[in-house]
Amino acid sequence: MKQATQVRHPWVVWIDHRKAILLHADDGGRLIDEEIPSGMGESERFHGEGSDKTGLFGQSLDNQSRDQAREQEHFHAFLRRVVRQLDHADVIRILGPGQARFALQHALEAEKSFRGVTVTNEAAAQMTLPMLKAAYEAA
Numbered sequence: 001m002k003q004a005t006q007v008r009h010p011w012v013v014w015i016d017h018r019k020a021i022l023l024h025a026d027d028g029g030r031l032i033d034e035e036i037p038s039g040m041g042e043s044e045r046f047h048g049e050g051s052d053k054t055g056l057f058g059q060s061l062d063n064q065s066r067d068q069a070r071e072q073e074h075f076h077a078f079l080r081r082v083v084r085q086l087d088h089a090d091v092i093r094i095l096g097p098g099q100a101r102f103a104l105q106h107a108l109e110a111e112k113s114f115r116g117v118t119v120t121n122e123a124a125a126q127m128t129l130p131m132l133k134a135a136y137e138a139a
Contacts, residue, residue, distance in 0.1 A: 095124035
């Protein structure tokens with residue numbers, strides 16, 4: 001018996017540390033956009049290396065490293081939510097500022113289900129939905 005093949009579609013993803021916007025077409029060819037908030041808010045800025053709070057044996061009582069590790073864990077959970085939404089992808093075009101797009105690309109490359117998927121990564125500033133639709137048409 002013949003297996004039914006899934007129709008594969010191109011995806012455009014705009015991502016930063018606050019949200020991801022996914023754009024793809026359904027089986028009828030209609031464009032669908034989804035927004036996934038990260039829930040992280042603004043990044044906390046830490047002061048320099050020095051601390052006047054020293055504990056026993058000169059250890060710092062500052063919670064900076066623990067807070068940074070927690071923030072990274074929240075960001076990786078956000079990336080996993082984005083990767084789960086990208087089903088039946090043939091080509092994925094990642095747009096966005098900063099390091100979030102590289103982190104998403106590495107997360108996609110680590111997944112076995114995306115081994116044959118072409119992933120492109122481009123720098124882009126904040127984009128509106130019409131700009132993303134134009135990027136989708138160019139993909």
